[in-house]
Amino acid sequence: MADSQVYLREASVHPAPEADPRVDALLGQMTLEEKVGQMTQITLEVIADKRQRPYMVDRAKLRRAVEDFHVGSVLNVVDEAYTVDEWREITGVVDSLSRASRLGVPVLYGIDAVHGANYTRGAALVPQNIGLAATFNPALVQEAAAVTARDIRAGGLPWDFAPVLDIGRHVAWSRFYETFGEDVHLASVMGVAQVRGLEGDDLASGVRAAATGKHFLGYSGPRTGRDRSSAFITERELREYYVPPFQAAIDAGVATIMINSGDINGVPVHASHDLLTGLLRDEMGFEGVAVTDWEDIKKLATLHRVAENEREATKMAVLAGVDLSMVPNDFSFHTTLVSLVRDGEVPLARIDQAVRRILTLKSRLGLLDAPAATGSTPEAVTAPASRALALQAARESITLLRNRPDASGAPLLPLSPEANVFVTGPAATSMRALNNGWTYTWQGDGRADLYMPEGRTVLDGIRAIAPEATYEPGAGFDGSLDLEAAASGARAADVAVVVLGEESYAEVPGSVTDMWLPDAQLALLDAVAATGTPVVLVLVEGRPRILGEHEAGADALVMAYNPSHEGGQAIAEVLFGRVNPSGRLPFTYPSGPNMLVAYDRTLSDDVDTSYGFTGFQPLARFGDGFGYTTFATSGLTVAPEAEIGEPLAVTVTVQNTGAVAGHEVVLLYVSDTVASVAPATERLARFAKVYLEPGESRTLTFSLDPAALSFVDARGRRLVEPGAFSVRVADQTAEFVLTGDAPLVLSTPAR
Structure with missing residues (x-):
């Protein structure tokens, strides 16, 4: 597989869309009301017939939306997922009625398909993004995204509100599992993989969907960690951590x-011309459609209180750079914006700019020529190959963080199928925990019959390999059940598999004020560990909940994230050695409530209470993870001196020194010894995932361009300074010096 930088470079080479003369022709024929209608997006519930289940379209309501308000976009489900045939009926009615309007401009339908086509029953669901990040396999992520595009397009849904490009810097954030982790380079590579998988090279092909980079900008850095709350981010931090994944996605189209x-x-942000026009448009070069999130223009008045009323809020947002408003429950945006234009408070030129972008998107998707559902078939949604891909993604995500030897001196894992296995913990039997939010319903809490019948819980997966495995729940997610029964089951077993974690949640309802794993689950872990039976702790969670000293009771520790429907089988296959785990941790797992520090920290975060440099002691570090074989790294070489601005070649050899074939994730870190702002201890610059048979070795060469050695200075400039650097791969390090008379400035803020 190509290294991560090669992947980024190749993904950014794609055909530029051709201008469609029909866009300007349509724009020239539109009334003001029709133009503003194109900028208006409502939810399906507004036009739904609620006298039937599942909710389908009420034609009278739809006709009013299209004919009176000229609505250009619809989104979402009502309550729960639909079958692909139900989707085709809904989107077909919406499409045909909108095409019967005066100008025949079709409605654009959007959906949150964030881990597969998660609002389509029967579609294969892949791990949530934090698990996909753990695979360190962008090609696999791109392939999964292509399946998602095909599956939603089969239902007539050509616009996907994915990927999340917010970088996971605050582990308490309820949407942490939707991110690709804490590292800028990893998040950029994986975000681009999803964009390219969804969009391909031809959005009009009928099996691709428009991607949405979200949420611009700084959404994942709330001061409190609570969703949709205030962030305080310096300009330097914004550009160092939050801008790059969006820039990479923009470069990728x-x-x-x-x-x-x-x-x-x-x-x-909805009121910031500085961010939405100055940064996003003028500096970063984005030319597509900027859409709000749920009811966010109204919230400028009702929640943020920077506007006196909805009229003032609408004016702020549109002039700042918003093209499309997710109203979503009424038509107030339409009536308000029409009034603002007629009164001269919003120029018609700004409306034309936004509508041209929206019509261009519809043209690129092929919607001006044919309905969205013409390129894919319902049968494709349930293809066995898609489930096989989802299973492979789950397998590659599972991350082994600890594997102590048992009484015989052998590592506890993998387990023998003949072992007497006891299973306990609330996540062992929960499909909700495996999937988390955005699974058939917003909170992932839909009726059990919505879950794929063939999906296996962790207990199901274990019993498929070890049929005699016993089980006691021991505890619920937030309450004790019967600790003594669990302890008794553990005493009678050779090994206890304790499966803990979180139930499903999304957005604001998932906000927490306490990052500790709930007391009942910690008590269960303690009770089982106290029996003396070896313990395998499996964590099924969307963010790293704190274990504190309780983690000491786990002889083996497996991080499973939210691996989705196929996760139960994948976890079991790893536990019993049918799969050699290859996942690597895409974030820093804190050891305590005051250890919420990312790996690319400054040296001051390492200062301990005795003034030494051992203050950074997480439970597990970014990039941690290993499997059932061993790898040796050798021969790390880099030129000892290079002129600033010249690319640097870094060569390293990796060998499988164990007895089992497996994947090794090669992580190349760079450290700037001295810089004009406090440098990070190290940063991931490149990575590659390689497969090696026992005894096989491979020599890899990475190229470090100036950007890989750069940082953002106090003036917001991205630059490289001359001086000493080092590179690290595993336990190998090498040093080099960049020579030059002055820093090399790569970019300067234009705003």
């Missing part, structure tokens, strides 16, 4: 951008 619901330094 992302069609739309969704705006952060919150505020940065007291300024709601």
Whole structure:
């Protein structure tokens, strides 16, 4: 597989869309009301017939939306997922009625398909993004995204509100599992993989969908960790951590951008011309559609209170750079914006700019020529190959973080199928925990019959390999059940598999004030560990909940994230050695409530209470993870001196020194010894995932361009300074010096 930088470079080479003369022709024929209608997006519930289940379209309501308000976009489900045939009926009615309007401009339908086509029953669901990040396999992520595009397009849904490009810097954030982790380079590579998988090279092909980079900008850095709350982010931090994944996605052709619901330094992003026009458009070069999140223009008045009323809020947002408003429950945006234009408070030229972008997107998707569902078939949604891909993604995500030897001196894992296995813990029997939010319903809490019948819980997966495995729940997610029964089951077993974690949640309802794993689950872990039976702790969670000293009771520790429907089988296969685990941790797992520090920290975060440099002691570090074989790294070489601005070649050899074939994730870190702002201890610059048979070795060569050695300085400039650097791969390090008379400035803020 190509290294991560090669992948990024190749993914950014895609055909530029051709201009469609029909766009300007349509724009020239539109009335003001029709133009503003194109900028209006409502939810399906507004036009649904609620006298039937599942809710389908009420034609009278739809006709009013299209004929009176000229609505250009619809989104979402009502309550729960639909079958692909139900989707085709819904989108078909919406499409045909909109095409019967005066100008025949079709409605654009959007959906949150964030881990597969998660609002389509029967579609294969892949791990949530944090698990996909753990695979360190962008090609696999791109392939999964292509399946998602095909599956939603089969239902007539050509616009996907994915990927999340918010970087996971605050582990308490309820949407942490939707991110690709804490590292800028990893998040950029994986975000681009999803964009390219969804969009391909031809959005009009009928099996691709428009991607949405979200949520621009700084959404994942709330001060409190609570969703949709205020962030305080310096300009340097914004550009160092939050901008790069969006820039990479823009370079890769992302069609739309969704705006952060919150505020940065007291300024709601929806009201910021500086961010939405100065940064996003003028500096970063985005030319697509900027869409709000749920009801966020109204919230400028009702929640943020930077506007006196909805009229003032609408004016702020549109002039700041919003093209499309997710109203979503009424038509107030339409009536308000029409009035603002007629009164001269919003120029018609700004409306034309937004509508041209929206019509261009519809043209690129082929919607001006044919309905969205013409390129894919319902049968494709349930293809066995898609489930096989989802299973492979789950397998590659599972991360082994600890594997102590048992009484015989052999590592506890993998388990023998003949072992007497006891299973306990609330996540062992929960499909909700395996999937988390955005699974058939917003909170992932839909009726059990919505879950794929063939999906296996962790207990199901274990019993498929070890049929005699016993089980006691021991505890619920938030309450004790019967600790003594669990302890008794553990005493009678050779090994206890304790499966703990979180139940499903999404957005604000998932906000927490306490990052500890609930007391009942910690008590269960303690009770089982106290029996003396070897313990395998499996964590099924969307963010790293704190274990504290309780983690000492686990002889083996497996991080499973939210691996989705196929996760129960994948976890079991790893536990019993049918799969050699290859996942690597895409974030830093804190050991305590005051250890919420990312790996690319400054040296001051390492200072301990005795003034030494051992203050950074997480439970597990970014990049941690190993399997059932061993790898040796050798021969790390780099030129000892290079002129600043010249690319540097880094060569390293990796060998499988064990007895089992497996994947090794090769992580190349760079450290700047001295810089004009406090440098990070190290940063991931490149990575590659390689498969090696026992005894096989491979020599890899990475190229470090100036950007890989750069940082953002106090003036917001991205630059490289001359001086000493080092590179690290595993336990190998090498040093080099960049020579030059002055820093090399790669970019300067234009705003």
